[in-house]
Amino acid sequence: MQHQGKWDETAVILSQAAQSVEAGGADCLLICTNAMHKVAPQIEANITIPILHIADATAEQLLSDGVTKVGLLGTRFTMEQDFYKRRLVDKFGIEVLVPNEDDRDVIHSVIYEELCQGVVNAESRERYLDVVDRLASQGAQAVILGCTEIALLINQSHTNVPLYDTTKIHADYAVKWAIS
Incomplete structure (x- = not known):
């Protein structure tokens, strides 16, 4: 549905799932993918529990670490x-850099054609690290791994550029929210 641009239909499916989670007694909702936060406003309109937004969790961690200019990797969306x-x-005052069009093509295709298929390719890792380096050379203080699969390919041991794994950040954020 993403690739067909059927975001409204996606929002309906996820809203129904969110309503089920809420009916089951959940105190909050996590959408465990960056791209599907595109429909978060529609989901929010259909539930009464809060959505703990993955971008908010990431932004709070960035600001806590003093990062105000960041590169963003993720799906094309x-x-x-x-x-x-x-x-x-708008909400956090963080400047966001994205890769150039050719690099966005690489990032997007590796996500769907490799990582989502369980394929981790060393050549793709090098291509991603080249993109990370280009973003850092443009002034990014850190790079957001803004797709939950990217951490399968690259992690902090591969580069000196600080990487922010949204999957881990989001999970930690939810735990802190739940016990507060």
Whole structure:
């Protein structure tokens, strides 16, 4: 549905799932993927429990670490559309850099053609690290791994550029929220 642009239909499916989670007694909801936060406003409109937004969790960690200019890797949807970037800019004052078009093509295709298929390729890792280096050379103080699968390919041991794994950050954020 993502690739067909059927975001409204996706929102309906996820809203129904969210209502089931809420009916089951959940105190909050996590959407455990960056790209699907595109439909978070529609889901929020259909439930009464809060959505703990993955971009908010990431932004709070970035600001806590003093990062105000960041590169963003993710699906083409996350890198090109405003639902994620705009939230970082407007709500948190974080400047967001995205890769150039050729690099966005690489990032996106590796996610869907390799990582989502369980394939971890050393050549793709090097291509990703080249993109990370280019973002750092443009002034990014850190890079957001803004797709939950990217951490399968690259991690902090591969680069000196600080990487922010949204999967881990989001999970930690939810635990802190739950016990507060």
